Amino acid sequence: MQHTDAPYDFGKSPLMFYYEVTQACDLLCQHCRASAQPYADARELTGSQSRSLLEQIASFPQPPVTVFTGGDPLKRPDLLDLIRHARDLGLQIALTPSATPLATKEALGLAKEAGISCLGISLDGADAATHDAFRGWNGSYERTWHMLADARELDLPVQVNTTITRRNVRQIDAMAELFSGEEIVMWSLFFLVPVGRGELEERIDAMAYEEVFEKLWHHSRKQPYGIKTTEAPHYRRFILERGADPFAQPKAGARRPDRPRRVPLGVGDGKGVMFVSHIGEIYPAGFLPLTCGRFPEDSVVDVYQNHSLFRALRDPSGFSGKCGVCEYRDICGGSRSRAYAVYGDPLAEEPDCVYTPSAT
Numbered sequence: 001m002q003h004t005d006a007p008y009d010f011g012k013s014p015l016m017f018y019y020e021v022t023q024a025c026d027l028l029c030q031h032c033r034a035s036a037q038p039y040a041d042a043r044e045l046t047g048s049q050s051r052s053l054l055e056q057i058a059s060f061p062q063p064p065v066t067v068f069t070g071g072d073p074l075k076r077p078d079l080l081d082l083i084r085h086a087r088d089l090g091l092q093i094a095l096t097p098s099a100t101p102l103a104t105k106e107a108l109g110l111a112k113e114a115g116i117s118c119l120g121i122s123l124d125g126a127d128a129a130t131h132d133a134f135r136g137w138n139g140s141y142e143r144t145w146h147m148l149a150d151a152r153e154l155d156l157p158v159q160v161n162t163t164i165t166r167r168n169v170r171q172i173d174a175m176a177e178l179f180s181g182e183e184i185v186m187w188s189l190f191f192l193v194p195v196g197r198g199e200l201e202e203r204i205d206a207m208a209y210e211e212v213f214e215k216l217w218h219h220s221r222k223q224p225y226g227i228k229t230t231e232a233p234h235y236r237r238f239i240l241e242r243g244a245d246p247f248a249q250p251k252a253g254a255r256r257p258d259r260p261r262r263v264p265l266g267v268g269d270g271k272g273v274m275f276v277s278h279i280g281e282i283y284p285a286g287f288l289p290l291t292c293g294r295f296p297e298d299s300v301v302d303v304y305q306n307h308s309l310f311r312a313l314r315d316p317s318g319f320s321g322k323c324g325v326c327e328y329r330d331i332c333g334g335s336r337s338r339a340y341a342v343y344g345d346p347l348a349e350e351p352d353c354v355y356t357p358s359a360t
């Protein structure tokens, strides 16, 4: 990662860039955003196009952390070449492999050697029955724990990603304790957006979010790893209501990922986040299926900085409903992906927030 003390300018550069290197995956996860298939799409960006995309990403004024996602990135034959190219461009690369027999210690070691600096591993339950039901095959839970052990032996920092739905919401404490014995740097909880195969899942209700936030707040002060939410920016409001700093520096001795020192407020879809699909479609986020252009015909830098939807997503004063008048709109603003999935309008209010702004 390119460290900088200059403040981030979300109008110019994303903080996180997600590149879906392939749609191919051997799993059939219940909440899969990509609705992945076993084989790559014939229209998938070629190696040469992917390298050009990485060069554009590196040309942002403040190059973002780039996440190689999927599908399963390990299904892409030229993955190591792409990682090396990204590393040579100075990009920080994270990899999110699926827990399949492809994710061997050797494969993870080669990815590290090629240049990844962090591994994202999905774990969606405190026990095999819960996790395997999500992932669509018995044995996924066990495979995931093997990956965690392999990453530890390879000295590869790990972020555990968990999708929260009604199936596992009661396992938050159990999962938090389970991870405390692992040398993970971050636990990232993704709150379901009903898109892709996620439409079949049940998302938790607004009151349940507050209960989950309370638990996360408790564990964030106790556990040796960081905790963050994705598609639940109202966790920042929850923390601020308790008089704390949602962007406080890590506790001394805590295992935390290598992050820029001046992380900006209010990261959200299209505002610090950008996503390019396996066939080059450009989106404000992986869970907001509104195409804003297509690579290589369009420049990702130009789309990020100038496309009307990206600009609108960065201006919470234009949001409708309570998010538009909320005193927390600049640091929260609600999930734009969930607003679109539920109301068909990416600028509508967050459907799953209990807060009533003082201006309403």
Ligand code: SF4
Pocket: 233, 234, 237, 322, 323, 326, 327, 328, 329, 332, 333, 334, 335, 349, 350, 353, 354, 355, 356, 357
């Ligand atoms: S009303 Fe909207 S902006 Fe305010 S805290 Fe809730 S989700 Fe965030």
